[in-house]
Amino acid sequence: MAEVRSPDTRERILDAAERLFMAHGYEGTSMRQITGEAGVNLAAVNYHLGSKKALVQEVFRRRLDWLNDERMRVLNAMEAEADGKPLKPSQIVDGFFGTLLRMADDERRGGITFLRLLGRMLTDPSEFIRAFFAHEYSEVIDRYKEALFKALPDVPKAEIVWRFHFMLGATSYAIAGTDALRVVTDWQIEEADATDRLDRLVPRLMSFLLGGLRAPLPQFSDAEAVGK
Amino acid sequence: MAEVRSPDTRERILDAAERLFMAHGYEGTSMRQITGEAGVNLAAVNYHLGSKKALVQEVFRRRLDWLNDERMRVLNAMEAEADGKPLKPSQIVDGFFGTLLRMADDERRGGITFLRLLGRMLTDPSEFIRAFFAHEYSEVIDRYKEALFKALPDVPKAEIVWRFHFMLGATSYAIAGTDALRVVTDWQIEEADATDRLDRLVPRLMSFLLGGLRAPLPQFSDAEAVGK
DNA sequence: CTATGATTCAAACGAACGTATGAATCATAG
DNA sequence: CTATGATTCATACGTTCGTTTGAATCATAG
Structure with missing residues (x-):
């Protein structure tokens, strides 16, 4: 009964964040850049991870x-x-x-x-x-x-x-x-x-x-x- | 005929920026923090230095x-x-x-x-x-x-x-x-x-x-x- | 004193930020 | 098929960002 926790979206966010934080730093990377690169909706980060x-x-x-x-x-x-x-x-x-x-x-x-x-x-x-x-x-x-x-x-x-x-x-x-x-x-x-x-x-x-x-x-x- | 370039304000800005960039980084420091710490008007940075x-x-x-x-x-x-x-x-x-x-x-x-x-x-x-x-x-x-x-x-x-x-x-x-x-x-x-x-x-x-x-x-x- | 240019100031600009909302969509259990 | 909860989505909220504006203030030269 829903224990799956969508592996794909969460992982895509983490991968994109890893690349972007590496290239532009924490403050220099926006949530919109991350979700854009990951190809997911803006709200997905807060949904899956909670906050920046x-x-x-x-x-x-x-x-x-x-x-x-x-x-x-x-x-x-x-x-x-x-x-x-x-x-x-x-x-x-x-x-x-x-x-x-x-x-x-x-x-x-x-x-x-x-x-x-x-x-x-x-x-x-x-x-x-x-x-x-x-x-x-x-x-x-x-x-x-x-x-x-x-x-x-x-x-x-x-x-x-x-x-x-x-x-x-x-x-x-x-x-x-x-x-x-x-x-x-x-x-x-x-x-x-x-x-x-x-x-x-x-x-x-x-x-x-x-x-x-x-x-x-x-x-x-x-x-x-x-x-x- | 105006060659003085107000030594005080400009220097105060640079000193405050030096401290704050050290403490919080470039992206993590705002113009308002800098001018606040320097005790000068917000517009002074753009006037004396041009841009961040x-x-x-x-x-x-x-x-x-x-x-x-x-x-x-x-x-x-x-x-x-x-x-x-x-x-x-x-x-x-x-x-x-x-x-x-x-x-x-x-x-x-x-x-x-x-x-x-x-x-x-x-x-x-x-x-x-x-x-x-x-x-x-x-x-x-x-x-x-x-x-x-x-x-x-x-x-x-x-x-x-x-x-x-x-x-x-x-x-x-x-x-x-x-x-x-x-x-x-x-x-x-x-x-x-x-x-x-x-x-x-x-x-x-x-x-x-x-x-x-x-x-x-x-x-x-x-x-x-x-x-x- | 007056005029001129340098400097300061309060206020506002549009853009981008992180986050929240509630409806739409999806997957699955019964 | 229906119901339920997980996930996605478009959209908007309230802040803060860097920068600009135009008037007010200051210092100095004539």
């Missing part, structure tokens, strides 16, 4: 639920295998960022479109969006931070937390794929198509992240030091 | 002009000093990112507010904003890329370009200062106030960037390789 806020949250939830579960699964598997011994930093970084980046090839999980959306929205100014991410991510982040603490016992925890932050920034910006600064331009980069460039992005980014994570500790110029 | 688009561009231009000039000046000075020899990567990174980060302490240049605004807007979805950055930055970026090519002759140029991209992302995210993922939370980070945290952020970020820039080259698993 609920819509954008659902756009993320249907992808992030899987991502966070997968990250947890991978970390648990690695830790079970290690049997109490610390993991290698490269394993941890791959478990967190590699799992994310491999979503690019998985069209069922949103593919590159969702990755770019996520990269851009992580710095979105809307208060409730940032609050949503903080809630949705906190458990996984804490687990991975703990793993890094164990893997790098000689590095101060504060330092690891900051480097995690930096890694997130580099990754977020890379997957946002904004050519804002045309950093990656007509320089004779040999790669041809975007797919190929993406294949090579992952090992490139991983090398960079690990290099940053394992960099020598910074020297602070304060406290009992000379100047200032 | 022209306003946001001027908000950036009055800061970025100085930043880019300063980056050029620093690079030229270092290269003159080096007298034809390649610069050290740490010098180049400091010239580009250090010069940016030191703006945080310079209230005349917008201080931390402008830095956070810049960090967030670099991934802003609005097309014309990204185009504006691409135009405003390209010359400086090219000069610094060339310096890195010379400083790291054994690293493929494509690799350096990507790592520049990654460094930009880490920096942009760090200065955006979004606690989106609460990565930097109540973990007993010893620092007290935000100013102190910012002082220590610079050497921390620099270490991370240099570690990433100098990381071992990635291994690609394609071409004449085994799988896939």
Whole structure:
């Protein structure tokens, strides 16, 4: 007795919203654009999702639920295998960022479109969006931070937390794929198509992240030091 | 004969816009919020700046002009000093990112507010904003890329370009200062106030960037390789 | 003081926004 | 076939948006 919940319309709305939020941001995308692109009636969003806020949250939830579960699964598997011994930093970084980046090839999980959306929205100014991410991510982040603490016992925890932050920034910006600064331009980069460039992005980014994570500790110029 | 161009109102508008764009983004900030915070009439923005688009561009231009000039000046000075020899990567990174980060302490240049605004807007979805950055930055970026090519002759140029991209992302995210993922939370980070945290952020970020820039080259698993 | 151009102001413009309504249409159970 | 609830639809509501207008006010030059 009516438990079906019309799969088609709701899904078409979420797909269109995913594309448009990626291209124009939350505030920059109107309900009329979304329903227009989805080929459904304007009122369908409020009927199926409730509101624009609920819509954008659902756009993320249907992808992030899987991502966070997968990250947890991978970390648990690695830790079970290690049997109490610390993991290698490269394993941890791959478990967190590699799992994310491999979503690019998985069209069922949103593919590159969702990755770019996520990269851009992580710095979105809307208060409730940032609050949503903080809630949705906190458990996984804490687990991975703990793993890094164990893997790098000689590095101060504060330092690891900051480097995690930096890694997130580099990754977020890379997957946002904004050519804002045309950093990656007509320089004779040999790669041809975007797919190929993406294949090579992952090992490139991983090398960079690990290099940053394992960099020598910074020297602070304060406290009992000379100047200032 | 009228060359004064009322310094006060125009500047008050730009200051208020800088704060509000930082807090709520371009699309999320209305002209009425801006003129309200600035304490000027609604029509003043269109009178002094022309339009909302022209306003946001001027908000950036009055800061970025100085930043880019300063980056050029620093690079030229270092290269003159080096007298034809390649610069050290740490010098180049400091010239580009250090010069940016030191703006945080310079209230005349917008201080931390402008830095956070810049960090967030670099991934802003609005097309014309990204185009504006691409135009405003390209010359400086090219000069610094060339310096890195010379400083790291054994690293493929494509690799350096990507790592520049990654460094930009880490920096942009760090200065955006979004606690989106609460990565930097109540973990007993010893620092007290935000100013102190910012002082220590610079050497921390620099270490991370240099570690990433100098990381071992990635291994690609394609071409004449085994799988896939 | 008067004249002139720069600036400020209150008010309004049309357009677009997110959301709500109630009738029409559809699918299915009995 | 009929009845019932789910879904779609055209339309409209009340706000807010960026921008424009023309008169009022200000500062300064002659």
